[in-house]
Amino acid sequence: MKIYLIAGELSGDKLGASLMQGLKALRDDLEFHGVGGPLMEAEGLESQFPMQELSVMGIAEVLPKYFHLKRRIRECADAVIALQPDVMITIDSPDFCLRVAKLVKAAGDTRTVHYVAPSVWAWRPKRADKMAKSIDQVLALLPFEPPYMEAAGMRCDFVGHPVVNEPVARGAEAQAFRDMLGLPDAPIALILPGSRKSEVTRLLPIFVPAMDALAKSRPDLRFVLPTTGPVAEIVKEQVAAMAQPPVILDPTGQDLNTFAQQKRAAFKAANVALAASGTVSLELAASETPMVIAYDVSPISRMIFKRMLRIDTVTLANLITDTRVIPEHLAENCTVENIVPSVLDVLEQPDAQLQVVRDTMDKLGKGGEDPGLRAAKAVLDGLDT
Incomplete structure (x- = not known):
């Protein structure tokens, strides 16, 4: 065949x-x-x-x-x-x-x-x-x-959805990941600016100053940024000047399975995630990681999408459960001023999202x-x- x-x-x-x-x-x-x-x-x-x-x-x-x-x-x-x-x-x-x-x-x-x-x-x-x-x-x-x-x-x-049967890191793996980074107890924010070059180059100029602002509000907060091979160098260049740059998880030169295990451990270890819109929100839901979604496109794309959009949220967990618990900041609302308070709120009150992400997995066939x-x-x- x-x-x-x-x-x-x-x-x-x-x-x-x-x-x-x-x-x-x-x-x-x-x-x-x-x-x-x-x-x-x-x-x-x-x-x-x-x-x-x-x-x-x-x-x-x-x-x-x-x-x-x-x-x-x-x-x-x-x-x-x-x-x-x-x-x-x-x-x-x-x-x-x-x-x-x-x-x-x-x-x-x-x-x-x-x-x-x-x-x-x-x-x-x-x-x-x-x-x-x-x-x-x-x-x-x-x-x-x-x-x-x-x-x-x-x-x-x-x-x-395949996310329901993909492996999820256990608590021990998450703790081992924290220990490896020398962060056994510090709060971790996972930064996920997407996997496409177009996404990364548009979102990181917003996410980088957001990280800087978060670090000033919460000096104990540490950042971890998993990336992909095609955009790894772009990510490294964008964060190089940060006072407290994130730990970058780069698959380049690594065994795919080893990198996947490391990424899963990062998802489980994180206290909060700042993520681009898309399937990654379901991966976070599978790990029961609280999240804030932020996404932007070009001004032309913004205009066209706004006229055509028929829903009031693009976050899949919100749609699947018919709730609006997971905060999102899209298009002109994807700003440092909007993102930072949301991340801090979720960091302080993570349990608000727990039932939503569990219901999402059940409805997807877990x-x-x-x-x-x-x-x-x-x-x-x-x-x-």
Whole structure:
């Protein structure tokens, strides 16, 4: 069985690797082709080109790379058309992936599956109807998403969010991490400015002065900043001039599993997190780490998103539990003046978020079958019907 996969960012690489593991548990005649990152490559994919070429977000950020991305879309579609796989599975990154699917469908009847339902409940609701012209099946991470996809005519399976079955550090691991840093008792703030270059370069100029202000208010507070290989040098340059720079967790040159364990321990050890919006908020929820969400995009993207947004919060734990307990500061509200008091408040009253994050994990399928296996079963079942 030939399977072509596309993932465009680190979160998609995780989903793709888990799906590949699930497929391999069910079939032993698989050939994997496509585009992915190191986790998918570890499962047997030879990436057609580096995945990080696709890791851009925001309208103003995409425009300079438009023609290059357009070429990559065509290259992927041509590869699928030539390969004639049993199924093409595109993972998140809808602006890229759905354009590939459109070209593939125009050329033949290859079955197309999209993993991660686009957030039509948040903005651009007509995307579901447009998507249905080139996608046969959707694998949804959130329990409330299938009706939106099914109404547009696509099969949609809620497969659960992989965060619920990912390992979480125990208290002893968190304490060992603190001891390793020489911070056995100090409060720790985890700083998470995102994994994409566009996110890091936009958010760190806000997060760095926020850290400086927090350090003045709480001299005992220490900062830990996990990063990713592609943006590690940018992060180091941005924080170099700080009076009290964060401890940077850099995966460069490290074994992936060792770094993952260290990052999980950091999540568990932290007393509070300041994080970019996105999947990382669910990783924090899994670790029961109190958080403040802050995010900004370019002024052009701000204007467009504001007009199209249909919800009053973008934080997934708030949406899944229908609460607004986790504070967030978005767009023009993503300022040092707003962020610092929120972080200090959460640091002083962390228990307010505890029930929300536990409910979030339950609703996402904690304790059930592995989402990667559920996704694999849904893909194979779709091929059989």
